[in-house]
Amino acid sequence: GIHYIGQMQEGSLMRFLVDQLTDGQLEWAQLPTTYDAVVLGDPQGAGKTYRLHSGKQEYFRRLKEQFPGEAAAIDEFQRLVKSSARGVMLLGILKMLPRFLAGLLVRSRLLPRLCPFSRLASRSLKEVVDGLTPNPELRAVFSYLFPTYGVHPSKASFSMHSILVNHFLHGAWYPKGGAGEIAFHTIHVIRKAGGNVFGKAPVQRILLDPQGRACGVSVKKGQDLVDIFAPVVISDAGIFNTYKRLLPAEAQALP
Incomplete structure (x- = not known):
């Protein structure tokens, strides 16, 4: 959920970026x-x-x-x-x-x-x-x-x-309709650009190529694991989740 968000006044850089991500469809209520x-x-x-x-x-x-x-x-x-x-x-x-x-x-x-x-x-x-x-x-x-x-x-x-x-x-501002509206309006923009969004698919591990670079993620879909590969992997999992849970053991052992 979201408590509230700042810098959403008209004309701000933050508002401009969010409008681009949501195709201008997300409305904000100022506190x-x-x-x-x-x-x-x-x-x-x-x-x-x-x-x-x-x-x-x-x-x-x-x-x-x-x-x-x-x-x-x-x-x-x-x-x-x-x-x-x-x-x-x-x-x-x-x-x-x-x-x-x-x-x-x-x-x-x-x-x-x-x-x-x-x-x-x-x-x-x-x-x-x-x-x-x-x-x-x-x-x-x-x-x-x-x-x-x-x-x-x-x-x-x-x-x-x-x-x-x-x-x-x-x-401070709050998205009209609740925090779920952010994802709702962003998904359309991502798919329109040729991307995709997976819900209820928790990431189980980060996939590495032979050189040790991240090349994708393995997600859980139902009872199965599905590997998704990408040229660039961007994560907000944080250092502890990344090193203790998502990276393979051999990568965790590296200095």
């Missing part, structure tokens, strides 16, 4: 301007509620209203979030560079100087927000999105957290 609330303490009792508002400037302005005297900390948080989020583009460029040049930038430690995202990536969310303010409630509001990606602030990269904060600055 209210106050799209999130952070409740600290007993939600049924004397807990405090802080509200998050959509808008690149409104988001931070409303935080200042709820935390008078913390304007400097909120301004610095805003600066770090925007700086880190902009740095993501530089990481994209890094992946397009020749490997030797990208390696040189990393080994020479020039990358953190050139790219704010890289500079802040090694600092935890907790470390950064603890350095911004001694106010535990403001720290909690700065960090409240961490359950979305499931990593505790002491272990989460501030740069990765910044991407998510920036993602929701314009507010």
Whole structure:
């Protein structure tokens, strides 16, 4: 399922890409301007509620209203979030560079100087927000999105957290008709382009060619295994599923 999605405002790059994937058939409903609330303490009792508002400037302005005297900390948080989020583009460029040049930038430690995202990536969310303010409630509001990606602030990269904060600055949206509408409208586009989509066909393993490159997947269809070959295999299974479950034993044993 989907909780909500950011950056779906008209004219945004994200909206353009989703419209291309769904042939413009997927409609989005924007959540209210106050799209999130952070409740600290007993939600049924004397807990405090802080509200998050959509808008690149409104988001931070409303935080200042709820935390008078913390304007400097909120301004610095805003600066770090925007700086880190902009740095993501530089990481994209890094992946397009020749490997030797990208390696040189990393080994020479020039990358953190050139790219704010890289500079802040090694600092935890907790470390950064603890350095911004001694106010535990403001720290909690700065960090409240961490359950979305499931990593505790002491272990989460501030740069990765910044991407998510920036993602929701314009507010939040939900697909009309529910999350299933995304797949429904995407399948048509994939098939129109000559592709296909398999439902209820869990991947059992990744197939490798003699050179050890991924060349397909084996899926379960009913009680049978079906091998599907492709020139390119793209996966979002994650490192643990890939190495512990999907790759053959001989590949798992490689250094």
